Amino acid sequence: MQTRPLRVLLIEDDQDDYILVSSLLSEISSTSYEIEWAPSYESGLEEIDRDSYDICLLDYRLGSHNGLELLHRMIEQGCRIPVILLTGQGDYSVDLEAMKSGASDYLVKGQINPPLLERSIRYSIERRRAEDALRASEKQLRLLSSQLLKYQESERKRVASELHDDLGQILTAVKFSIENALNHMESDTPISKTLQPLIPTLQHAIEEVRRIYTHLRPSLLDDLGILATIGWFCREFHRLHDNIEISLDTGKIKESDVPEPLKLVIYRIMQEALDNTAKFSSADTVWLTLERSEGSLMLTIRDNGIGFDPEEALSVANPKRGLGLASMQERAELSGGSLTIDSGNGGGTTIKAHWPC
Ligand SMILES: Nc1ncnc2c1ncn2[C@@H]1O[C@H](COP(=O)(O)OP(=O)(O)O)[C@@H](O)[C@H]1O
Ligand SMILES: [Mg+2]
Numbered sequence: 001m002q003t004r005p006l007r008v009l010l011i012e013d014d015q016d017d018y019i020l021v022s023s024l025l026s027e028i029s030s031t032s033y034e035i036e037w038a039p040s041y042e043s044g045l046e047e048i049d050r051d052s053y054d055i056c057l058l059d060y061r062l063g064s065h066n067g068l069e070l071l072h073r074m075i076e077q078g079c080r081i082p083v084i085l086l087t088g089q090g091d092y093s094v095d096l097e098a099m100k101s102g103a104s105d106y107l108v109k110g111q112i113n114p115p116l117l118e119r120s121i122r123y124s125i126e127r128r129r130a131e132d133a134l135r136a137s138e139k140q141l142r143l144l145s146s147q148l149l150k151y152q153e154s155e156r157k158r159v160a161s162e163l164h165d166d167l168g169q170i171l172t173a174v175k176f177s178i179e180n181a182l183n184h185m186e187s188d189t190p191i192s193k194t195l196q197p198l199i200p201t202l203q204h205a206i207e208e209v210r211r212i213y214t215h216l217r218p219s220l221l222d223d224l225g226i227l228a229t230i231g232w233f234c235r236e237f238h239r240l241h242d243n244i245e246i247s248l249d250t251g252k253i254k255e256s257d258v259p260e261p262l263k264l265v266i267y268r269i270m271q272e273a274l275d276n277t278a279k280f281s282s283a284d285t286v287w288l289t290l291e292r293s294e295g296s297l298m299l300t301i302r303d304n305g306i307g308f309d310p311e312e313a314l315s316v317a318n319p320k321r322g323l324g325l326a327s328m329q330e331r332a333e334l335s336g337g338s339l340t341i342d343s344g345n346g347g348g349t350t351i352k353a354h355w356p357c
Contacts, residue, residue: 005032007122009053011070012037013062017086017109020301021057027114031122039066045316048074053081055121059105060094068094071101082128085119086112088189102316104128149327153264160216166210175202193256218267228261228288230270234288241278249289250256250309257292259357265335266290266299266353272324273301273351281305281349297357302350310341328353 008025012018018037024035029318035052041062056074060067067085074083082104089095095106104124107116117325151203166238172354178195185192212222221229223278234246258266277286283305312318314325325341328351335357 001071005034006125007034007052009044009056010035010058011041011047011056011062011067012035012058013039013041013088013340014059015039016058017113020109020114021117021181024112024114025234027139028118031118031127045073048077048079048081053122054125056081056083058083058085060085060098068097068101071103073149075102079129080132082124084124119148123165131235142334144209146332149331149334156216156330160219164219165214165215168206168213171202171209175199175206178202180224180278215271221263221267225264226258227238227255228338229263229267230288231265232292233270233274237274237278242308244278244283245285247285247287249287249291253290253292258290258297259355262335262337262355262357265331268331269299269328269339269351270301272328276324277301277305279350280308283348295356299353299356300350302348304348307343307349309343309345310343 010018010021010023018039021033025035028066036047038047041045041064044058044062047053058067058070062070067087071085073082074081083102084105084107085098085103086107086109090107093131098106104127107120178198182195182199182216187196218229218232220232229251231248232250238244238246274286274288277283281303283303285304286303288300290297292298310325314329315321329339329341332353332355335355336357337353339351339353341349341351343349
């Protein structure tokens with residue numbers, strides 16, 4: 001139920017048209033309107049700044065300016081009042097342009113009657129409310145997703161350091177004590193024969209723990225930086241997947257070229273992309289490049305594997321949808337960059353992350 005009159009701003013340089021629109025509005029019995037008239041482009045701009053209107057009716061012809069120019073200015077200024085463009089001529093191209101520019105509706109002056117005007121105003125306001133609600137929930141989701149990624153990173157760091165400081169140290173101490181005990185006894189005693197096989201088992205456990213905590217968060221990243229970490233990761237990758245050659249090019253870039261907050265993002269994108277290559281691509285070569293050109297930083301990971309359909313893989317409707325590609329995209333965008341996935345049947349896969357900096 002409407003509790004107050006709807007506030008209408010009419011930006012219109014012809015007084016006769018102002019009188020006509022006022023009279024059309026007064027004929028609408030279901031709603032009451034309060035109309036404010038801005039008779040020029042300049043006064044329209046001033047009024048819009050007040051941001052106290054529910055709807056703006058904007059004339060296409062405004063002296064030496066036109067309504068679309070004003071509409072662009074309004075959008076630039078972040079004005080969220082819905083705008084209905086009024087024009088004296090039934091010009092389809094103006095109509096299209098108005099919609100592209102963000103107008104909510106387009107009405108031809110000679111054809112407006114009270115029910116048409118009432119419906120156009122009502123729909124425009126409703127649509128803008130729905131859009132604003134959608135924007136707000138998108139913003140909320142973004143925030144949630146960035147908090148989730150931050151939380152995930154801090155948890156990974158915590159678990160990695162506990163594995164390193166606690167479990168890793170305990171296993172090393174046990175292995176050391178057993179080795180020490182073995183050094184003090186004859187090697188063919190029953191107790192020595194029981195203890196000896198534990199050494200390689202413990203060594204294996206120590207290496208596993210190291211592999212897990214390094215995968216969670218390589219301390220190299222904090223200690224030696226992103227370039228050394230990429231180099232180490234690629235060598236590790238090739239050691240584990242010796243059927244895949246890896247060609248690395250970070251030759252021209254310096255550690256100081258990579259902004260500090262991007263280092264972990266780059267590492268996580270590379271980790272996920274190479275993990276996918278190993279799991280799905282059947283590629284025999286991967287090319288990884290990190291380069292800086294004027295004003296931008298670009299990470300490219302390309303494989304010559306079987307490729308896939310990125311649209312399908314990322315589709316919310318896909319029940320097998322993984323999180324890897326989406327999280328790469330999310331990480332790139334949350335850090336101010338963008339990420340593209342170019343892949344097709346048989347043509348390999350290219351992941352490009354790009355940051356302006
Ligand atoms: N480099 C690649 N080559 C071939 N297929 C890929 C590649 N990267 C991703 N895919 C496909 O995209 C899907 C989604 O990947 P991702 O989002 O990382 O989820 P997950 O790894 O959990 O399956 C994979 O299941 C795979 O089918
Ligand atoms: Mg994956």
